[in-house]
Amino acid sequence: MTETPAAVVEPEAPTRRPRNWLRVLIVSAILLLLFSVPWWTLLSAGTRWPAAVVIAGSGTLVAVFVALPALLVLGHGRHRDRAAAIGDALLGAVWVLFVWSVLAQVLRLALFIFGVDDPVRSRVVAGAVVVVVLALLAWGYVEAMRVPRVKHVDVAIAGLGQGLDGVRVAMITDTHYGPIDRTRWSSAVMDRVNALDADIACHVGDIADGTPAVRERQAAPLATVRARLARVYVTGNHEYFHEAQGWLDYMADIGWDVLHNRHIVVERDGAKLVVAGVDDATALASGVDGHGANLERALAGADAALPVLLLAHQPKQVPQAVEAGVDLQLSGHTHGGQIWPFNFLVRLDQPVVAGLSRHGARTQLYTSRGTGFWGPPFRVFAPSEITLLTLRRG
Template structure:
């Protein structure tokens, strides 16, 4: 039965990929050129992508080898290219349809008969260029983003308190220990008071990726490293990851808080489970109010770690000064950045919302295709200052 289900799933995956890529080829290749070699190369490239993408998804859990790494990287790069190419092809079709309607109504003479050829080449080369730039951005690694957050009546002892936030690393098919080691090196150079990991650390189970996250043991800060779950942890058995990260010396905040004392000032650092956690485990339903239970009322700052920005609607009246979130990747690359606002109130950066601040990181790694375009990865140094 298991073998039969796997066969059906694999067949469906390859079939969908062939149909998906077939639409792109059907709409673009006839307009590219009458030269047979160009037609052949375009068709061969799309067919290769149609086979590589599902193959890469299937091979993500296979034993590590040079061949497997090549297949996975090639497939995920192709996925990034084709995802942009597909949307660009749809937009081209809409544009050509609009021109067809204009021609039918007004019969304008200014529309060039070469437009289908030019637009097809523009779609293909533009999508490839965006993908190459996005890959180069990923390979260059995350940049350090410095942000000052002004807190009213912040005690002098907490002025300049430094929180380094990393989030949405997505250790998995193409992000491994080497990437995480570089992140840890950058974080440690910041001499943080606190390191905050705001979810989506992994894409896979402990038995496959447990060793890949061991560099987190090397994180250094005055008051320790704190972690809250993201939605991707729940796709990969969150409870196992919670125990594994605890064994690495990381404090997990599950709708709870810690009180950090610097000189005579108190800072409450609270953390909640992912906004969608109750869909996987009702006992881990996200609760910003419970996270502040019995917190000292005289704390000079109350900081909330919450993976998804939309948790702010539950956190608003709990009395937080600042929420640190991730999840959105800043959109990661076009056109998906256009859809993030449909689900999340904030896509990236620092915003004031009614009575509290929220900072949404664009993420430290990436999900799926190794591609970031107009949404660079970041490690965030947040500094509290007096308002």
């Protein structure tokens, strides 16, 4: 019995449409919630604004509600950078406005308890929301666009040889070169990395949102990074939206060791360290030929007596590291939540949002908050970082 192409395609068509409609309904419901709570808080809940204020405010929210999905589809679906930048900024602003409109109900309750009546009570709440949101967006934009501060972390590793005691690992991740041209920022980041005088430099994935041809100008400063022993790179999930193999080839061309399910061994003063890397957790499902996280292959041929430093983009790849006896895994991906309180949602998908954690008897995991930002150009209570890890004998 044989299957024709038509026999394969035709049964799938009815199942796709309901899924697409369900996706549209879910997204629409989320957008309605994101906009309706601020509308109620700012314009409706006992504020008794003049009609002109209500009409103008409602019109503005409706215009953003309509424009937002269109800008995101045009920007990220059809790769129009200006539309993507505007859509991303609006998305971040709407999220912050929604969050603080919800939290403002605590202020409303407090004013009620103290006997403040409407419309004063509701107008005070609305004014407070506007002031807080504008302040957070301004601060969050500055935080997102600045060159990250260096975070210093000491990590004790059992079995680390005397010659590698004190070895310095400079870690960047999630640079996300994208629709906002950050070429000067990129150069400044690499200058700061070079000032650390590291032995090993790591980029732990999500270089860019776009192909190497489109983002090469922003990514070019990566070629200037210096390290005494090695410069190593692994893919993140965003590479699998934009020519993952192209980014591996690009990084190899500018002199980085691409750890595409492989390892290298670094040595100093007679002591050795295995530095391994695996593809992102989404690589296999992406359908990119020859890609898929494979730690067994990455460590094939490595001396089991040597300590292992593993680069894996997502923290949730740590169970495989524990099973393989990895000493330290370096990950990014979470951005520390990027815009509070999104970190609580990230925690539903990842075992760790940020920082150093222990898993099993041997394995430690360091999760960076990321060097750049994705999407909305804001970082609220989740500062970016360049990480300098100093490995110590345990």
